[in-house]
Amino acid sequence: MNFTETEEQTLLRQEVRNIAKPFGREYYLAKARAGEPLDELWNAVGSAGYLGVNIPESHGGGGLGISELAMVSEELAAAGCPLLLLLVSPAICGTILARFGTPTQQDTWLPGLATGETKLVFAITEPDAGSNSHRISTVARRDGDDWLLRGTKYYISGADEADAILVVAATPGDDGRPGLSLFLVDADAAGLTRTPIPMELVAAERQYTLFFDDVRVPAERLVGKPGHGLQQVFVGLNPERILGAAMGNGIARYALSAGARYAGERAVFGAPIGTHQGIAHPLAQAKIEVELARLMTSKAAWLFDQGLDAAEAANMAKYAAAEAALAAVDAAIQTHGGNGMSEEYGIAALWGVARTLRIAPVSREMILNFIAQHSLKLPKSY
Amino acid sequence: MKILVPIKRVADPDNANKVKVSGDGTQVTSEGLEWKMNPFDEWSLEAALRLTEDGAKKTRTGEVVLVTIGPKDAAQTVRTGLSMGAERGILVEANDQELDSNMVAQILKAIVDKEKPDLVVMGKQTVDGDSNVAGTVLAELLGWPLANYAMSLATDDDGKTLTVKRELDTGVSTIKVTGPAVITTSDRILKPESVKNGVTPADFKYPEAEGGRYASLKGIMAAKKKPIDEVTAASLGATPQKTLSYLKFELPAARSGQTTFVESVEELVQKLKSDAKVL
Numbered sequence: 001m002n003f004t005e006t007e008e009q010t011l012l013r014q015e016v017r018n019i020a021k022p023f024g025r026e027y028y029l030a031k032a033r034a035g036e037p038l039d040e041l042w043n044a045v046g047s048a049g050y051l052g053v054n055i056p057e058s059h060g061g062g063g064l065g066i067s068e069l070a071m072v073s074e075e076l077a078a079a080g081c082p083l084l085l086l087l088v089s090p091a092i093c094g095t096i097l098a099r100f101g102t103p104t105q106q107d108t109w110l111p112g113l114a115t116g117e118t119k120l121v122f123a124i125t126e127p128d129a130g131s132n133s134h135r136i137s138t139v140a141r142r143d144g145d146d147w148l149l150r151g152t153k154y155y156i157s158g159a160d161e162a163d164a165i166l167v168v169a170a171t172p173g174d175d176g177r178p179g180l181s182l183f184l185v186d187a188d189a190a191g192l193t194r195t196p197i198p199m200e201l202v203a204a205e206r207q208y209t210l211f212f213d214d215v216r217v218p219a220e221r222l223v224g225k226p227g228h229g230l231q232q233v234f235v236g237l238n239p240e241r242i243l244g245a246a247m248g249n250g251i252a253r254y255a256l257s258a259g260a261r262y263a264g265e266r267a268v269f270g271a272p273i274g275t276h277q278g279i280a281h282p283l284a285q286a287k288i289e290v291e292l293a294r295l296m297t298s299k300a301a302w303l304f305d306q307g308l309d310a311a312e313a314a315n316m317a318k319y320a321a322a323e324a325a326l327a328a329v330d331a332a333i334q335t336h337g338g339n340g341m342s343e344e345y346g347i348a349a350l351w352g353v354a355r356t357l358r359i360a361p362v363s364r365e366m367i368l369n370f371i372a373q374h375s376l377k378l379p380k381s382y
Numbered sequence: 383m384k385i386l387v388p389i390k391r392v393a394d395p396d397n398a399n400k401v402k403v404s405g406d407g408t409q410v411t412s413e414g415l416e417w418k419m420n421p422f423d424e425w426s427l428e429a430a431l432r433l434t435e436d437g438a439k440k441t442r443t444g445e446v447v448l449v450t451i452g453p454k455d456a457a458q459t460v461r462t463g464l465s466m467g468a469e470r471g472i473l474v475e476a477n478d479q480e481l482d483s484n485m486v487a488q489i490l491k492a493i494v495d496k497e498k499p500d501l502v503v504m505g506k507q508t509v510d511g512d513s514n515v516a517g518t519v520l521a522e523l524l525g526w527p528l529a530n531y532a533m534s535l536a537t538d539d540d541g542k543t544l545t546v547k548r549e550l551d552t553g554v555s556t557i558k559v560t561g562p563a564v565i566t567t568s569d570r571i572l573k574p575e576s577v578k579n580g581v582t583p584a585d586f587k588y589p590e591a592e593g594g595r596y597a598s599l600k601g602i603m604a605a606k607k608k609p610i611d612e613v614t615a616a617s618l619g620a621t622p623q624k625t626l627s628y629l630k631f632e633l634p635a636a637r638s639g640q641t642t643f644v645e646s647v648e649e650l651v652q653k654l655k656s657d658a659k660v661l
Contacts, residue, residue: 007458010458011458012599012602047598048596
């Protein structure tokens with residue numbers, strides 16, 4: 001067993017850090033507060049090849065794995081710039097297209113995902129089907145060679161920035177039984193409307209409700225086998241969880257580094273406040289928790305890249321990273337005192353994203369259900 | 383054109399662990415430090431890469447050889463430079479504590495004798511030692527012309543002659559240099575139009591940047607296959623002699639961290655006189 005990263009991985013982290021550094025937390029906060037996308041940072045990271053590290057080399061990507069994409073996610077978040085769309089565009093959509101797309105679909109979409117010039121987002125969640133994807137009510141029905149999509153999706157991240165949306169819809173399977181299928185729908189398709197969901201969240205990526213009113217989708221936009229969408233989606237969901245975990249770990253690192261710096265500099269009663277255990281111990285405890293979460297994230301990414309079952313580890317990593325990020329942000333806020341809640345320091349603004357990671361991309365409760373059922377062999381609870 | 387670029391790793395100021403001085407004050411200790419390329423060297427590497435490429439087509443037209451003098455794990459810094467685009471690297475194994483600028487120049491001379499580059503482009507100083515000596519001594523040992531503090535470089539005959547603008551306290555000095563030569567650079571070498579090589583279109587502008595180019599993922603993967611030769615001063619036939627001995631190191635006094643707010647310029651001047659006693 002070897003816990004040392006390769007020289008390439010060390011360089012990859014270093015260069016992503018270098019690219020993100022001139023942007024930093026100030027850039028992220030200004031963009032997020034103005035409700036603007038992080039185009040400059042996205043393009044800088046993308047043009048150097050780091051958004052497409054997991055896309056096959058044959059399509060212009062790095063040919064590496066989810067391990068390396070997770071490092072990109074962690075380093076960007078650790079620089080104060082968590083890029084939520086990394087979870088969606090290269091991680092879910094890139095993985096699914098590389099695995100199940102037709103050669104034409106791969107030629108059309110993967111090169112853009114590799115450079116970041118193309119953004120794809122993912123639409124599965126519905127008002128009446130959150131964690132229960134078996135209840136998806138968005139329907140795709142045949143109309144000649146085309147498909148017509150009808151239904152509603154919500155909490156779709158970055159739908160305003162996307163070139164196309166990978167939509168999960170109910171279809172009759174090839175055996176005639178109902179199933180789920182995946183469709184790539186142009187973001188500006190006729191009959192598709194997007195409504196932003198106002199969020200109490202300082203994040204650059206916005207959330208949308210999507211209404212599909214008989215949106216016509218050509219047959220060649222069906223991804224994979226009709227009726228087998230759920231199995232295909234599950235292939236993309238572990239990378240999403242791993243990327244979410246990595247982002248949480250990066251947020252925790254940012255918060256702890258800011259907290260430790262402040263505790264070392266801020267002096268009250270003649271000594272830096274970091275000399276007091278009341279301040280030092282919560283930071284130290286959060287440091288332990290984030291390092292544990294990073295270990296499980298690395299393991300989950302490694303399992304996925306080896307083609308092994310990563311579901312348990314990816315769930316555990318996402319759980320641990322969300323908890324560690326929240327503990328770290330809370331300790332950093334407390335360390336900063338009043339400054340912890342100020343706009344200037346931007347620490348409290350981390351809380352919303354960290355807190356969201358306890359809910360998405362999979363909720364803490366669904367993870368506990370999974371672990372109870374699959375790891376502990378307890379009866380299914382839902 | 384073949385350019386030798388000497389690079390050194392220095393303590394990364396962004397890392398929480400800082401440089402410390404040993405208890406007896408005889409040496410600077412490096413435990414727990416993280417490293418990065420000396421910024422001055424990074425700028426020189428950027429200049430050397432611009433001299434040896436078509437910037438518009440992003441194709442290489444010459445060769446950049448990196449050399450570092452230090453412990454084995456300094457290879458990581460060389461690998462960073464290879465990821466940025468340099469062709470190959472040389473690691474001269476040595477203990478940082480046992481070097482001075484003269485020894486560095488003598489070792490570099492032995493490398494130059496072996497590699498026979500058209501130019502040596504190097505940082506004017508390192509941000510740790512801040513000596514600003516090695517480049518000048520190297521030029522003297524080689525009997526080559528020296529163009530230091532270069533803020534712009536222009537050549538159209540593959541480096542045989544160069545027009546160099548040198549950034550001085552008194553203004554800009556423009557000189558013509560016939561290679562082979564030693565060049566040291568200032569940060570203005572990073573300006574979008576500071577390097578002209580006769581290959582990159584004259585109207586091409588590099589992006590505004592505060593440092594050298596970022597290594598792309600493709601650059602990192604390509605660097606994996608590029609060679610780093612490990613040698614020693616002895617294997618190069620060099621017997622560098624130390625001429626400088628350090629008597630004592632001490633860290634600067636910690637800042638008080640006290641801030642005094644003033645209401646007016648008059649009050650500021652008064653306090654600078656009476657409290658800070660700097661006027």
